[in-house]
Amino acid sequence: MTIPEKMRAFVLTGHGDMDKLVYHTDWPVPVAGPGEVLIKVHACGLNNTDVNTRTAWYSKGVSGNTTGGAFDTADDEDATWGGAPITFPRIQGADVSGTVVVGPDHLLGKRVLVETWLRDWSDPLNLEKIGYFGSECDGGYAEYVKIDERHAHPVDSELSDAQLATFATSWITAENMLNRAGVGEGDEVLITGASGGVGSALIQLANRRGATTIAMAGKSKHDAVSKFEPHALLDRAPGNLKQALKGVIGQDTVSVVADVVGGSYWPQLIDVLARGGRYTCAGAIAGPMVEMDLRTFYLRDLTFTGATIVPPGVFADLVGYISRGEVKPALAATYPLEQLHEAQQAFIDKKHTGNIVVTMP
Amino acid sequence: MTIPEKMRAFVLTGHGDMDKLVYHTDWPVPVAGPGEVLIKVHACGLNNTDVNTRTAWYSKGVSGNTTGGAFDTADDEDATWGGAPITFPRIQGADVSGTVVVGPDHLLGKRVLVETWLRDWSDPLNLEKIGYFGSECDGGYAEYVKIDERHAHPVDSELSDAQLATFATSWITAENMLNRAGVGEGDEVLITGASGGVGSALIQLANRRGATTIAMAGKSKHDAVSKFEPHALLDRAPGNLKQALKGVIGQDTVSVVADVVGGSYWPQLIDVLARGGRYTCAGAIAGPMVEMDLRTFYLRDLTFTGATIVPPGVFADLVGYISRGEVKPALAATYPLEQLHEAQQAFIDKKHTGNIVVTMP
Numbered sequence: 051m052t053i054p055e056k057m058r059a060f061v062l063t064g065h066g067d068m069d070k071l072v073y074h075t076d077w078p079v080p081v082a083g084p085g086e087v088l089i090k091v092h093a094c095g096l097n098n099t100d101v102n103t104r105t106a107w108y109s110k111g112v113s114g115n116t117t118g119g120a121f122d123t124a125d126d127e128d129a130t131w132g133g134a135p136i137t138f139p140r141i142q143g144a145d146v147s148g149t150v151v152v153g154p155d156h157l158l159g160k161r162v163l164v165e166t167w168l169r170d171w172s173d174p175l176n177l178e179k180i181g182y183f184g185s186e187c188d189g190g191y192a193e194y195v196k197i198d199e200r201h202a203h204p205v206d207s208e209l210s211d212a213q214l215a216t217f218a219t220s221w222i223t224a225e226n227m228l229n230r231a232g233v234g235e236g237d238e239v240l241i242t243g244a245s246g247g248v249g250s251a252l253i254q255l256a257n258r259r260g261a262t263t264i265a266m267a268g269k270s271k272h273d274a275v276s277k278f279e280p281h282a283l284l285d286r287a288p289g290n291l292k293q294a295l296k297g298v299i300g301q302d303t304v305s306v307v308a309d310v311v312g313g314s315y316w317p318q319l320i321d322v323l324a325r326g327g328r329y330t331c332a333g334a335i336a337g338p339m340v341e342m343d344l345r346t347f348y349l350r351d352l353t354f355t356g357a358t359i360v361p362p363g364v365f366a367d368l369v370g371y372i373s374r375g376e377v378k379p380a381l382a383a384t385y386p387l388e389q390l391h392e393a394q395q396a397f398i399d400k401k402h403t404g405n406i407v408v409t410m411p
Numbered sequence: 412m413t414i415p416e417k418m419r420a421f422v423l424t425g426h427g428d429m430d431k432l433v434y435h436t437d438w439p440v441p442v443a444g445p446g447e448v449l450i451k452v453h454a455c456g457l458n459n460t461d462v463n464t465r466t467a468w469y470s471k472g473v474s475g476n477t478t479g480g481a482f483d484t485a486d487d488e489d490a491t492w493g494g495a496p497i498t499f500p501r502i503q504g505a506d507v508s509g510t511v512v513v514g515p516d517h518l519l520g521k522r523v524l525v526e527t528w529l530r531d532w533s534d535p536l537n538l539e540k541i542g543y544f545g546s547e548c549d550g551g552y553a554e555y556v557k558i559d560e561r562h563a564h565p566v567d568s569e570l571s572d573a574q575l576a577t578f579a580t581s582w583i584t585a586e587n588m589l590n591r592a593g594v595g596e597g598d599e600v601l602i603t604g605a606s607g608g609v610g611s612a613l614i615q616l617a618n619r620r621g622a623t624t625i626a627m628a629g630k631s632k633h634d635a636v637s638k639f640e641p642h643a644l645l646d647r648a649p650g651n652l653k654q655a656l657k658g659v660i661g662q663d664t665v666s667v668v669a670d671v672v673g674g675s676y677w678p679q680l681i682d683v684l685a686r687g688g689r690y691t692c693a694g695a696i697a698g699p700m701v702e703m704d705l706r707t708f709y710l711r712d713l714t715f716t717g718a719t720i721v722p723p724g725v726f727a728d729l730v731g732y733i734s735r736g737e738v739k740p741a742l743a744a745t746y747p748l749e750q751l752h753e754a755q756q757a758f759i760d761k762k763h764t765g766n767i768v769v770t771m772p
Contacts, residue, residue, distance in 0.1 A: 108706065108710065177686045177687050177712065178686065312705045316705075325538045325539065326538050331705055331708060331709045332709055333705075333709065334705040334709070338704050338705040338706045339702060339703070339704060339705075340702075340703050340705055341700060341701075341702065341703070342700070342701050342702075343699050343700060344673045344677075344692055344695040344699040344700075344701055345469060345695065345699045347692060347715070347717045348692045348695070348717035348718060348719055349469065349719050350717060350719070351538065351716075351717045351718065351719050351720055352715075352716075352717045353714070353715070353716050353717070354708070354713075354714070354715035354716075355712075355713075355714050355715075356708045356709035356710070356711060356712045356713045356714070357709060357712065358709055358710050358711070358712050359686075359712055
């Protein structure tokens with residue numbers, strides 16, 4: 051196979067509005083070094099990280115209760131999830147499905163998914179030596195991408211390229227949340243943002259463990275969310291959550307809340323946790339600043355776990371679930387790469403259910 | 412030994428001001444039933460629970476950023492730590508040292524400490540079947556008290572009765588916090604409210620585990636707190652906590668925050684937690700309503716643990732530490748029982764360091 055020297059790519063040039071995402075047709079194709087593979091990208095899924103990094107939402111200078119548009123007051127020194135500044139130009143895009151076109155024999159020609167957490171492989175549990183595919187190195191909004199060969203996981207599946215590109219970030223995030231909260235059989239798991247990528251993954255992955263799932267999403271999305279088979283469905287912010295729970299599961303408390311929403315509704319989420327309950331969080335799409343009542347927290351012996359960095363092994367678990375057909379993708383829409391602006395705007399508008407993916411020309 | 416029929420006792424008659432605590436000299440002496448012991452109380456230590464229950468601070472009707480005086484808006488239906496209403500009249504007082512005067516042979520005449528968490532002993536881990544000595548049953552602000560014999564722990568110590576009455580609530584709370592946060596060698600533990608009963612216990616118990624302890628307390632109390640041998644001492648609310656930490660331990664983060672203070676300073680406590688850090692909480696003396704930034708929480712993979720109900724075994728561990736002289740009491744002052752109002756006012760004024768104890772006539 052001949053590798054061209056130039057490729058089509060969407061390049062982020064700095065923090066700001068959508069115009070900071072610039073489409074190129076003559077961007078240099080990366081060259082795989084020793085121990086690396088070059089992957090021909092077939093499809094790449096969108097994530098909050100793309101938007102949050104662009105708008106510098108992760109910066110503490112931003113109080114940002116909306117996604118997007120907050121970059122004016124942001125501090126570039128503290129504008130990635132990890133607190134380290136991102137460098138530009140940067141090709142974003144973490145959820146890649148593709149084929150290995152340069153690499154060792156056992157990977158060459160293989161259909162792969164890319165493990166997204168970058169580690170120091172000689173010190174893989176060191177949380178200070180970590181990065182994210184498409185943030186600390188170039189990602190998949192391009193025709194080709196290179197990566198350490200240990201990140202290329204062959205996958206054997208009948209799913210389409212676009213379907214395979216729905217999994218990586220959302221699903222390892224969701225699986226990590228369930229690990230952090232120790233979810234298992236007998237748990238009732240209340241899931242916010244259930245129409246999104248992480249939310250819909252949480253439903254399937256918690257069901258897979260034998261838990262009872264209660265999904266929260268806007269009424270207009272209930273038909274779509276019901277396809278992920280939660281045990282119960284609630285509106286995104288019922289006026290009286292205890293009452294609403296009682297109506298669908300016969301009790302007004304849950305043992306676990308898995309949240310990616312936060313915002314002004316947050317105190318109600320915490321207040322339905324039973325004594326000894328667990329709250330786990332991997333996002334705050336409705337706003338990161340929340341009001342916490344320490345009495346609820348300590349008097350009920352609650353445990354809260356933040357879930358961002360995913361330990362080694364979780365991605366391989368997920369590839370196993372996919373290969374064995376234990377989970378099904380939630381592909382909401384596909385756009386060609388050159389329409390990334392439109393794709394990201396649809397992603398921000400949150401009218402979809404599941405994942406949005408760009409595909410290569 | 413002859414047991415009288417009447418005794419001196421301080422009785423709480425309802426939620427309210429100090430005048431709800433009424434001294435009696437002819438209160439009926441309790442009668443030990445099957446499986447119970449009657450203890451002649453020698454001394455009984457004061458705790459926040461006494462004040463919080465009296466003022467109905469645990470009620471969600473109270474936004475109470477001060478201790479005391481908030482009962483006007485409280486909802487009696489939700490006015491104990493457990494959410495169940497307390498019944499009156501009630502003799503408070505949890506931290507009892509005394510001598511068994513009625514009971515089985517192996518306990519009769521023994522000097523004992525009283526384990527304070529009431530359990531259903533046929534279902535001891537059930538968090539819904541639990542109460543507190545001096546809250547859900549009568550406690551130690553009286554000459555005699557009865558309790559299930561499994562709560563009477565013989566202690567062999569050279570410490571005085573008043574010194575022994577400093578341990579129970581504060582120390583099992585502190586030990587449970589350290590268990591919940593998994594504190595061990597190599598941890599740096601930032602301790603708020605270090606001049607109080609729980610705070611001073613946290614210092615000694617975290618040191619006992621080989622952790623590095625940084626104690627926060629008002630400057631006027633540093634001499635007194637230094638006797639508990641923290642590795643470093645900080646003011647109660649340094650303007651720049653990161654800088655202050657750097658000055659005393661050479662780094663601007665800690666792995667653990669053990670907090671009983673909360674209040675408006677709380678966001679700074681969370682912000683010095685290193686990636687993967689743990690926050691544990693057993694009180695909120697500066698106010699329960701705090702502002703939480705979910706970004707800090709989830710992007711740094713933090714773990715928060717509330718610590719109220721103490722599992723079986725912890726009290727026995729503590730009695731072992733006391734009997735082996737591994738910990739030393741922090742007796743701030745003693746008052747005779749009839750001066751409980753003055754003792755509790757001194758407790759509320761928080762000018763003391765360590766525990767305040769009432770002794771029997």
